[in-house]
Amino acid sequence: MATGVGRARSAGRRRSADSHLAILAATRELLSEVGYSRLTVEGVAARAGVGKTTVYRWWSSKKALALEAVGAARSEPPPLTGDLRHDLRAAMDAMLSELRAPFADTLLALAGDLLRDASEGADPVALFDSGRDVLATAVEDAAQRGDLPADVDDQLVQDIYTGTLLFRVLCRRSTDDVTAKLVELLVDGEMPRRTPEDQDR
Amino acid sequence: MATGVGRARSAGRRRSADSHLAILAATRELLSEVGYSRLTVEGVAARAGVGKTTVYRWWSSKKALALEAVGAARSEPPPLTGDLRHDLRAAMDAMLSELRAPFADTLLALAGDLLRDASEGADPVALFDSGRDVLATAVEDAAQRGDLPADVDDQLVQDIYTGTLLFRVLCRRSTDDVTAKLVELLVDGEMPRRTPEDQDR
Amino acid sequence: MATGVGRARSAGRRRSADSHLAILAATRELLSEVGYSRLTVEGVAARAGVGKTTVYRWWSSKKALALEAVGAARSEPPPLTGDLRHDLRAAMDAMLSELRAPFADTLLALAGDLLRDASEGADPVALFDSGRDVLATAVEDAAQRGDLPADVDDQLVQDIYTGTLLFRVLCRRSTDDVTAKLVELLVDGEMPRRTPEDQDR
Amino acid sequence: MATGVGRARSAGRRRSADSHLAILAATRELLSEVGYSRLTVEGVAARAGVGKTTVYRWWSSKKALALEAVGAARSEPPPLTGDLRHDLRAAMDAMLSELRAPFADTLLALAGDLLRDASEGADPVALFDSGRDVLATAVEDAAQRGDLPADVDDQLVQDIYTGTLLFRVLCRRSTDDVTAKLVELLVDGEMPRRTPEDQDR
């Protein structure tokens, strides 16, 4: 969203956009390297080759900066195909690509902060929204097509998928077969079974 | 003792249980009031009527202190009844009582930190373990009784339950009917439906 | 004296002369009030209306701060007149004005520290230099004029004067007639006699 | 033992001369090694193999401890011979043996502290008393014999000798010929001259 700033301006803003992007890139790099709790605004400014003033001109705090940095790291949402199982899996893969290291700790830390500062109107769920949108659309489509009941609790479905994947990333175990099992569970009512590669635990 | 030198003795003043408990209590109070990110060790010491040194003597950092404070807040695990649906619900209720405010933000923030500092051997999942243990036992029991398939993926079941509840708490919406729907989904393969009270969204 | 810091840097805010002076003034005040051993950097910062960081930005320690504070308190050296007796007395008066309370304890404490940390290249004698320079010049002049022998041990003369005055201040007795007696002793070989005001001891 | 302390107590363990001496010895060692400002009571207790309590049982503070430690290091005063020049030199040699490292910094630091805390009735001059006593007796004797004027200002003579030697130690230069020159100056009114070994400066 903020990446389009300066599009309509002629001069003086071009350099601004450069700084803008350099700051976001530096933030992402440092988040990957040291994590959210050891991220410092001075470090970001130094890495971006920019003054601290410039960082604070556009972001009110370290929190806001990290928020946009992980948000801007989001990939394009996958297109819907109309195949419910495929679309659900694609949505989960999109989520996983965001949740995976190196940003998982940042997302959790930010979620903790936002949860506490609910007075600011911030909604922690928004942190995990990009994958959820795809998911919501897929479920709605399926409900309209009749592949899912019309009164399906799509919000709970979203929460089950997001929450489970989030927790799996926390555990840092394999997430390879989780998407398949979650689809079977929801769509077919199929109880998840252990697969051979689970045996070593 | 009677045989000669009393080696088991260690002279000096012992750790004062009073200070210890006062510090943990103060930590829990302040976590409730201001949240993890605004928690300060100096504040804890002042509230507990204790020197900062005493806090650092027993806990190496604010993180370790918060970790024990939220851990010590855990309630007794509910007893198993042998009724699968009831036991699952009881386990989830136990989880919810820990996840709910005022410690949800602390747990997330700590999980973020622990995830990053995996080198210290800390496991973020341990933060959510107490409810998970009950759940694991309930699922194992049911598998042995034949109420669930013998090869049920109990770990995934745990992650689905823990993750979904965690995410629900994040959203701060009602979690009242979630436990029922999750039980139906897992045990009966029943797709979650919207209930009347979901209509206002 | 002016420190000479503040030569042209590449860019950015320069050192604030206001803060700098406020810190030195606060240090001198507190040295007078509570002495060196009870001087705290936090107290200095508070009195100067300044952050602790700013103190530590320009002085590496309480010792360095006190060192500059008492050094900066030095008055202008008196001009030489060519009258040996007068010049010696003037030099001693200059010394006394520095040695006297409220800084005598600070000078001694600092001298003790510097003596121990000789590895840092610090020379405790420098603490007492300003008066010694005047003295040295006076003696050299007199030697060239022939008022004193050409091979007079000027360094010992300095040490006798400085040491005796220092010790007198330590004793906190009257120093009024000491300068006169010291001049007589050195210049005229006159043994010091008790004067009426010495009788009360 | 044989300290005579506590003789009148009714029962119980007496003060252990061993601990007492071990503490003083440890204090002197540490003063030599790290100096007064880095001396810690905990360090003394550890070095002496003693509990901190025991140190504080017999000395009220680090200052009092150091005071006694350097005092106890004093050597026996030299006997008077009746030869003024010899006695003066002997007195100065006694002073020098105390002033010299490793205790010079301690004496100065203590003097600074005592000077400030004059309210406690402490007299910094007492730190340098042992040599001064010999000196005072020598001067008094000489005055009675007629070797010095009857109204010689003996206090100033003491201060000149003590102060000059103190300052010489501060400068850490050779003090070998200083005693001779000071005797000549006082007794013969002889202006100090540079000697060959002074030339290198």
Added chain:
DNA sequence: ACATAAACGAGACGGTACGTCTCGTCTTTTG
């Protein structure tokens, strides 16, 4: 011979100050 009680080692305690770090703001100078 035993009871008594002071002195002991160990070290936890409430504090104070240290010197460092980062925050978010403010000011100066340069390109």
Added chain:
DNA sequence: CAAAAGACGAGACGTACCGTCTCGTTTATGT
């Protein structure tokens, strides 16, 4: 005349000692 460089006030960090206060243990009386 914008933005870099970076000084600034504020305040928490974790450490080091301070001097006090229990803890049991040890040990020399003095019955």
